[in-house]
Amino acid sequence: xxxxxxxxxxxxxxxxxxxxxxxxxxxxxxxxxxxxxxxxxxxxxxxxxxxxxxxxxxxxxxxxxxxxxxxxxxxxxxxxxxxxxxxxxxxxxxxxxxxxxxxxxxxxxxxxxxxxxxxxxxxxxxxxxxxxxxxxxxxxxxxxxxxxxxxxxxxxxxxxxxxxxxxxxxxxxxxxxxxxxxxxxxxxxxxxxxxxxxxxxxxxxxxxxxxxxxxxxxxxxxxxxxxxxxxxxxxxxxxxxxxxxxxxxxxxxxxxxxxxxxxxxxxxxxxxxxxxxxxxxxxxxxxxxxxxxxxxxxxxxxxxxxxxxxxxxxxxxxxxxxxxxxxxxxxxxxxxxxxxxxxxxx
Numbered sequence: 001x002x003x004x005x006x007x008x009x010x011x012x013x014x015x016x017x018x019x020x021x022x023x024x025x026x027x028x029x030x031x032x033x034x035x036x037x038x039x040x041x042x043x044x045x046x047x048x049x050x051x052x053x054x055x056x057x058x059x060x061x062x063x064x065x066x067x068x069x070x071x072x073x074x075x076x077x078x079x080x081x082x083x084x085x086x087x088x089x090x091x092x093x094x095x096x097x098x099x100x101x102x103x104x105x106x107x108x109x110x111x112x113x114x115x116x117x118x119x120x121x122x123x124x125x126x127x128x129x130x131x132x133x134x135x136x137x138x139x140x141x142x143x144x145x146x147x148x149x150x151x152x153x154x155x156x157x158x159x160x161x162x163x164x165x166x167x168x169x170x171x172x173x174x175x176x177x178x179x180x181x182x183x184x185x186x187x188x189x190x191x192x193x194x195x196x197x198x199x200x201x202x203x204x205x206x207x208x209x210x211x212x213x214x215x216x217x218x219x220x221x222x223x224x225x226x227x228x229x230x231x232x233x234x235x236x237x238x239x240x241x242x243x244x245x246x247x248x249x250x251x252x253x254x255x256x257x258x259x260x261x262x263x264x265x266x267x268x269x270x271x272x273x274x275x276x277x278x279x280x281x282x283x284x285x286x287x288x289x290x291x292x293x294x295x296x297x298x299x300x301x302x303x304x305x306x307x308x309x310x311x312x313x314x315x316x317x318x319x320x321x322x323x324x325x326x327x328x329x330x331x332x333x334x335x336x337x338x339x340x341x342x343x344x345x346x
Contacts, residue, residue, distance in 0.1 A: 032115045034176040038081070038122060040162050041181050044305045046074045046188075053309035053324060054192065061238040062192055062245045069236065070307070073160040073188060073249050078102050080127040084137060086119040088167070092140035101127075115172030121217045124162040124182055131155045132186075137217070145185065145215040147229065147251060153207075154231045157249040161185045163217050184305035185215050188249045191233075191280050191296070191310050196242040198314040203285040204244060206233045210278025210298075212251035224254055230281075246280075253278040253302040272299040272327055279329075280310075283336070284318030292318030293336035297329035 054063040085096040096113060119140050126134055126145075131154060137143030145161065147154050162182035170176065189208050195201060209230045212222035233246040254277050276297035284292045294314075302308050311324040319332035 032113065032170060032172045032174065032176075034113075034170060034178065036168075036178045036180060038078075038124075038164070039179065039181045040076055040078055040124065042074060042076055042160070042162075042184055042305060044074050044184070044307070046070065046307050049307050049309050053311060058194075058241045059192060059243065059311070061241060062236065062243050065236045065238070065245065066190055066247060066309075069234070069247055070188060070249075072158070073186075074184075074305075074307070075125075075160055078124045078162070078182075079159070080125060082123045082126060082134065084121050084140075084143070085113065085168070086121070086140035088117045088119050092119060094138050094140070113170055115170050115174075118168040118170060119218065120164075120166050120168050120180065122162075122164040122180060122182055123217060125159040126161060129157050129159045129161060131157045132161065134217075140218045141216075143217050144223075145217065147211075147213045149213075149229060152230060154229055154250070156232060156234060156247075157186050160249075161215075163215070163220070165218050165220065185251070186249060187211075187252045187302050187304055188247065188307040189278075189280075189302060189310075190245060190247040190307065191282075191312065193244045193246075193282075193320075194242065194311065194313045195244055196313075197316055198284070198318060200287045200316060201284045201314065201318050202287055204235070204246075205283040205285075206235070206246040206280060207231065208233060208246075208248050208250070208278070208280050210253050210276070211302075212253075215251060222251060222254075228278075252304045252306075253298070255301045255303070273301070275299075276329060277301055282320065284314065286318050290335045291337045293333040294318075294320040295331045296320065296323065297331075298325075299327050299329070300325075 050063050050066060080101050082099045084094050086092045086094050121143060123134060126132065131148050132145050133148060135144060135146050163185050164180045164182040166180050168178055191206060207230045209228035211229065211231065213225050213229050214223035231248050231250045233248040236245045256273060276299055279295060279297040282294040286292060312320045313322045315321045317334055319334065320330055323330065
C-alpha cells in the first residue's frame with residue numbers, strides 16, 4: 001500500500017548578494033531561488049498484516065485497538081521536518097539548516113541558498129517521537145538517528161520517522177525544480193496472546209529485541225549492536241475474548257543480506273535466516289508466584305515501514321504452545337526463576 005503526502009517548499013534566494021555582478025563574474029556564490037517538493041511515501045504491509053493475522057472474530061477488538069494505536073505511526077502526515085544542506089566536499093559541513101512545524105500536507109519556506117552543489121538530508125516526525133534523537137548532524141556523514149535507552153532498555157517510538165537524502169546542484173539565476181522522497185525508517189511488531197487456557201496467569205511482561213540502534217541518514221544504513229537492545233511494549237487487553245496484545249515501534253531488524261540464508265532443495269532462498277534475527281521474551285507470573293519464560297525467535301526480517309503481527313496460544317502453565325507462524329522458534333522455561341525448563345521448536 002502506498003500513501004503520498006506532498007509537501008511543497010519554495011526556497012527563495014536573497015534579492016541581492018553583495019559583490020555579485022551580472023556581467024563577467026562567477027555567479028556561483030549568488031543567491032538563487034528554486035522549487036523543492038517533498039513527498040512522504042509510505043510503503044507498508046499494515047492493512048494486509050492486520051486483516052490476515054487477526055481475521056478470527058475473537059481478534060476483532062484487538063485489531064481495532066491496534067489500528068487506533070498505530071494511526072500516528074503508519075501515517076502520511078508530516079508534523080515537523082528537519083532540513084539540512086551540506087557541502088559535498090569533506091568533511092561535508094552543514095551550510096544551511098531549518099526545522100519547521102508543518103502540521104499539514106503543504107507548507108512554504110523562505111531560505112537563502114547560494115548556487116552550488118549540496119548534499120541534502122531531511123527527517124520528518126522526529127519532534128514527538130520521544131525515543132529517538134538526531135545527533136552529530138553538523139556534518140553529513142555523522143548525522144544519525146539514535147535510539148535512546150535507559151538501563152539497556154528502550155521505550156517504543158511514538159511516531160513514524162521518515163527520511164530522505166539527495167544531491168542538489170543549485171545553479172545561480174536559473175529556475176530549477178527538485179523532487180525529494182521521504183521513506184519510513186522504523187517498523188512495528190505486535191504479539192497477541194490467547195489466554196483462554198491460562199487462567200492461572202496473573203501477570204505478563206513482554207519485551208522485544210534484535211533491532212537497529214542507529215540509522216545514518218546520509219547513506220540510509222542501520223547499525224546493529226553485538227548484544228540485542230531490549231525494547232519495551234505497550235499492552236492492550238480484550239478481557240471478553242481472553243486476549244492480551246503487546247505492541248512496539250522500533251527500528252527494523254537485520255535484513256537477510258546481513259545473515260546467512262536458508263536455501264531450499266531447488267537452490268532458491270527460502271526467505272529465512274539460519275540464525276534468529278529478532279524476537280519476543282514473555283514472562284508469565286503464575287498464581288503460585290513462579291514465573292514461566294517463553295522466548296519466540298523470528299527468522300524472517302522485519303523491514304522498515306512494515307509490521308509483524310504474531311498470534312500465540314498460552315498454556316495452563318504459562319508457556320507459549322503454538323503460534324500462527326510455523327517458522328517461529330519457541331523455547332519455554334517453567335519455573336524460570338528457579339532455572340528449570342525445556343525447549344521445543346514449533
